[in-house]
Amino acid sequence: MAEEQARQRWTRTLIAVYGPTVLASVGFGAVIPLIAIQARALGASVGVAAFITSLTGIAQVIGDLPAGFVTDRVGEKYSIVLACLVDAAVMSVVFCSHSLPVLAGAVFCHGLTGAVFGLARQTYLTERIPLGWRARAMSTLGGVMRIGWFAGPLAAAAIINRWNLTTAFGFAAGMSLIAAIFTLTMPDLPGEGHGLEAIRQRSRADHARTLSVLRTNRRVLLTLGVGCLALQLIRAVRQTIIPLWCEAHGIPAATTSLVYSMSMGLDVLFFFPGGLIMDRLGRRWVTLPAIATMSIGLLLLPSTHQTLTIALVAALLGLGNGVSAGIVITLGADVSPTYGRSQFLAGWRLFADSGTAIGPLVVSAVAAAAGLPASALAVGAIGLAGTWWLSRYVPHRTETRV
Structure with a gap:
């Protein structure tokens, strides 16, 4: 009962x-x-x-x-x-x-x-x-x-x-x-x-001061938070660069929509298995493969010129993004303190949302200076650097903080 x-x-x-x-x-x-x-x-x-x-x-x-x-x-x-x-x-x-x-x-x-x-x-x-x-x-x-x-x-x-x-x-x-x-x-x-x-x-109630909470937790924010910024940057770029790459290769808008929808379909398909893996095996088993997969996909993108190969890369990006659904907010919850939790998570989201905002700007700046293929390679390299960074700071065991 x-x-x-x-x-x-x-x-x-x-x-x-x-x-x-x-x-x-x-x-x-x-x-x-x-x-x-x-x-x-x-x-x-x-x-x-x-x-x-x-x-x-x-x-x-x-x-x-x-x-x-x-x-x-x-x-x-x-x-x-x-x-x-x-x-x-x-x-x-x-x-x-x-x-x-x-x-x-x-x-x-x-x-x-x-x-x-x-x-x-x-x-x-x-x-x-x-x-x-x-x-x-x-x-x-x-x-x-x-x-x-x-x-x-x-x-x-x-x-x-x-x-x-x-x-x-x-x-x-x-x-x-x-x-x-x-x-x-x-x-x-x-x-x-x-x-x-x-x-x-x-x-x-007694309320923590935002700047005090962020100062106390600055090491976590400047290590794991920066890694999550890189992850969010890669995710945001995926939404921008695939349509631009299709357009640059003369692929019709309707076909581009299908390619993007297929990538989004994998997003929806793999979100729960990703969460199950994180709970059973640990956060590293999703975080590192996901950002590495999306980074490799971006590095492969300049070598694709046909609808099929572009769609395969889009699928790879969708797989990495889908399986890692919720990973940034999960890691933030894991490392958040009990006292001042709202203020800490606000700072955590500031890092994550900054990555989302910066990603398209990186594509725009590099593409304007050196072309769209160079922007894919540049962001892919950032992703690999982010993979190495996160490998240092994503905890091996999931623990809560007091």
Whole structure:
């Protein structure tokens, strides 16, 4: 009887955590590919449209440390609710307004809410899930986000075909609103009150100072954190360089989409096996093979010139990315201290999100100076250096910190 109740409690927890993530990710996935198109429709040049699109990543980096402050004061559950409500509001503004500055401001706010949403989910799972299940829980979190990102563009295509482009932003607002309501079903963390009482308890509690926490944990951040920055850089480059490489070789856009979708399919297929390996054998058994596989794939890319060979490299990159789903947030949870956890994870995510933002910039800079093949080789070399770096600092055994 007790076992059955425990299983029901965990089932409720997992559905309450992953449900809002799927819903919000479908909304995010629907609008992210449309930002540049909407900007162009409002009269922006190609350069301005690209800049507005990049505001999401920029805002996420800027918002990482403040997200730690918000999560620590408000709590994980209500931080997610707040992020979803604000995102629903800004997407509604885009739906109702036809102004380029409003679109830019909304995209920036979307990045800030993404920082709060991501940190609060990671902290909640770190607190709630037992260590023996942590990697599977985190990898599943990464997996359901990928499912949402995959389904979102399909939903947006159907909506645009039936109505118009701005309606997709209204759809995203609705998904964020439903995610906020769904989040209210999440169980409170042990020892916390309910509703406003939980927030009052947080406000009265002793709060760690962000800079003090980061200073205390600077060795972990400057070793393992830098390695994860390299891993995120490789992941971000994959999303940029495969479409560019296909375009450079005259592959039609429809075929390019199929190649990219196949790579994304492997992402979704391998996320849970990766988490299982991490929990059973250790984090190194996924971290090092994953970054090495993606680095080798990028080094092989300049030697591919046909659709089939490019697709094989894209598959290799998708395999490495899929099996390592959730590894960065898992490692962050493993090394996070109990006191000041939200502030530490905010700093941890700052490193990871910086890698995501830097990756496309590296491709752009090297490609402008020496061509697209050189950019693939340069990032592949960075990945191999990151593999060596992580081999020094990824722990052999999984332990928690006090």
